[in-house]
Amino acid sequence: MLKVENLIKSYQDGNELLYALNSVSLTVEHGEFVVILGPSGSGKSTFLNVISGLESPDSGSILYDDYEIGKLQQKELTLFRRDKTAFIFQAYYLLPFLNVEANIKMGADLKGNQHIREIIDGVGLGGLEQRLPHELSGGQQQRASIARALAKKPDFLFCDEPTGALDEETSKQILTYLKKLQKQLKFTIIMVTHNSSIAQIATKVIKMSSGRIVEVTNNAHPCDVSELTW
Numbered sequence: 018m019l020k021v022e023n024l025i026k027s028y029q030d031g032n033e034l035l036y037a038l039n040s041v042s043l044t045v046e047h048g049e050f051v052v053i054l055g056p057s058g059s060g061k062s063t064f065l066n067v068i069s070g071l072e073s074p075d076s077g078s079i080l081y082d083d084y085e086i087g088k089l090q091q092k093e094l095t096l097f098r099r100d101k102t103a104f105i106f107q108a109y110y111l112l113p114f115l116n117v118e119a120n121i122k123m124g125a126d127l128k129g130n131q132h133i134r135e136i137i138d139g140v141g142l143g144g145l146e147q148r149l150p151h152e153l154s155g156g157q158q159q160r161a162s163i164a165r166a167l168a169k170k171p172d173f174l175f176c177d178e179p180t181g182a183l184d185e186e187t188s189k190q191i192l193t194y195l196k197k198l199q200k201q202l203k204f205t206i207i208m209v210t211h212n213s214s215i216a217q218i219a220t221k222v223i224k225m226s227s228g229r230i231v232e233v234t235n236n237a238h239p240c241d242v243s244e245l246t247w
């Protein structure tokens with residue numbers, strides 16, 4: 018379980034403090050698919066970065082089962098991020114001079130995992146292993162970045178606009194892979210998106226505004242990606 022309590026994160030904005038997170042609390046159970054919606058500047062990416070340990074909050078607590086990550090030493094926090102979490106971003110961030118297979122292995126090597134073949138097939142990149150990122154379409158590059166993230170076998174997968182650069186059909190393919198792999202590997206997904214349609218496939222939908230969570234909706238019957246209206 019992830020339990021976040023009273024998170025505050027502020028930035029200096031001229032003479033004033035700007036509260037990117039203004040006392041945010043949330044509980045997420047293992048295996049949930051959480052979608053975070055909200056207007057630009059509402060604090061979505063800051064929330065994702067803080068709960069994943071990429072940025073530290075001014076105050077508040079972030080509890081992963083028995084780990085309170087704010088209390089970990091830098092080295093322990095690095096291990097926590099390496100062993101428990103993975104990220105997918107809109108911009109893919111593949112290494113340009115490594116082929117698909119080597120990019121994906123980067124994730125696995127971090128934990129010594131040996132299940133690259135099934136992950137590559139799982140995201141539908143079989144046959145493209147030797148290509149460099151620039152020889153792939155946007156959707157294929159995003160699938161490679163998903164595969165790299167999943168090769169770590171994370172407990173928590175954080176996604177920041179993973180389909181933001183993709184068209185509808187390719188976005189739906191990516192979401193289908195994510196849902197399929199989540200079912201197989203049983204990890205938790207926390208996804209920031211501008212696309213409110215994606216909320217239909219989530220188990221929990223969070224709306225943010227001005228650094229606060231203003232609505233949490235639990236969805237007992239998330240729909241299938243194939244039923245999504247865009």
Ligand SMILES: Nc1ncnc2c1ncn2[C@@H]1O[C@H](COP(=O)(O)OP(=O)(O)OP(=O)(O)O)[C@@H](O)[C@H]1O
Nearest residue numbers: 028035036037055056057058059060061062063064
């Ligand atoms: N490093 C920073 N320094 C100063 N202000 C920041 C920093 N990072 C974020 N902010 C501010 O915090 C607020 C929340 O930003 P954040 O990126 O979390 O919003 P968002 O909801 O993800 O926006 P978008 O949908 O446009 O990506 C914004 O007002 C932003 O300008």
